Amino acid sequence: MCSPHRTDDPSHRTGEGATGLVRFSDLPPGVLRDIALVWLADAVVGVSFGAIAVGGGLPVWVPVLMSLLVYAGSAQFSAVGVLTAGGGPVAAAATGLLLNSRTAAFSLALADDLGRSWTARLIGAHLVTDETAAFVLAQEGRRQRKAAFWISGVGLFVAWNLSVLAGALAGSALGDTDRFGLDAAFPAVLLALVLPALRGDSAARRASAVGAVV
Template structure:
C-alpha cells in the first residue's frame, strides 16, 4: 500500500535529521541523556532546536521554554484537525497526541480515503518517532567523541538547521518582510536585553501582523 511506503520513506528521511539535533544539543552543553529525553518527550523538531538554541546562546530556562512552546502551538492546531479523523480516547489519545507533528499530520491530510488517513498518521507518527530518537542518540554520541565543536563547524550547524526549517515558509514578499523585521528586531535588542529575550520578543511581530489580517 502506497501510504505505508510514503510514511516509511518520509519517516526515515526526517528521522535522519535527528543526527543534526543530537550533535547540536551536545554542542549546546546538554548531556547525552538530556538530548535523548528532548527527542523522546518533547518530540517536535523546531521546539527542540529552539530549546538548545536559546540555552546555547546563554538564554534563561524561561526564555527557552517560552520560545519552544510558542513553536509548539501549531501542534495544537494539528490536533484539532486530527481528532475527528482518528476518533480515539483514553490512552490511545495520549499516544496520538505525542506523535501529532508536522509530518504525521501532513501525510494523513494528504490522503483521500479515511482508512488511509488513519494509517498514514500512525505509520508516520511512529516511524518518525523511532528514527528521530535513534538518530538523535547517534548524533549526540558522535558529537561527544569529538573535541572542540567549533573546529568541526557544529556551531554553524545550529543556525543552518533553523534557516533550513524557515526557508520553505518564506513563500512571498509579505513573509520575507516579516522575517527581515524579526532579524532586525532581535539583533537590535541583543546589546540591551538578557540572552533569549530578543528571540521571544519577535513573537510580538507575529501577533501584531496576524491580529490585523
C-alpha cells in the same frame, strides 16, 4: 429472508475504518515510500540535533529526554539555542512552546483519525507533527487516514529519537554539522514529495506561490 449483502462488517456499523488494526496494506505503495523518505530525512536532522546539543556543552541526557518528552524539531532546536547561549530553562521552554503552538490546530484537525479511546488520543496527540498532518490530510478514506497517521507518526517518533541518541553519543566528534549539509536534507525531501503535485495541479501551484510569498 436474508439480505444478499453482508451486515456483519464492523465498518458498516461504525463507519469506514473506525475499527480494526492499522495495516501497511491500508496505504498505497507510493504513500508508504513517501513516508519512508520522510523517516530518513527526519533521522538525518535528528543526528544533527543531537550532535549540536552535546557539542554546545549539554549532557547527552538533555537532547535525548527532550526528544522523548517534547518531540518537536523546531522547538527543540530553538530551546537548545537558548540554553547554549546562556539562557535559562524557562526562556528555553517558552521559546519552544511558542514555536510548537501550531500543532494545536493540527491536533483538532486530526482528532477523528487518532482513534476513539482516550489512550489512543493521548498517545496520538504526542505524535502530531507537520509531517503526520500532511500525510493524513492527503488521504480520503477514514481507514487510510488512520493508517497514514499511525504509520508515519510511530515511525517518525522512533527515527527521531534513535537518531538524536546517535548524534548525542557522537557529540563533538562530528564537529560542525553544517559542513555535511544536514540542514538541507529535510527541505530537499519535502520538496521532492511536493513537486509531483505541483506539476499536475495549477491551483496547488498558485497556493504554494502565495504561501511562499507570505
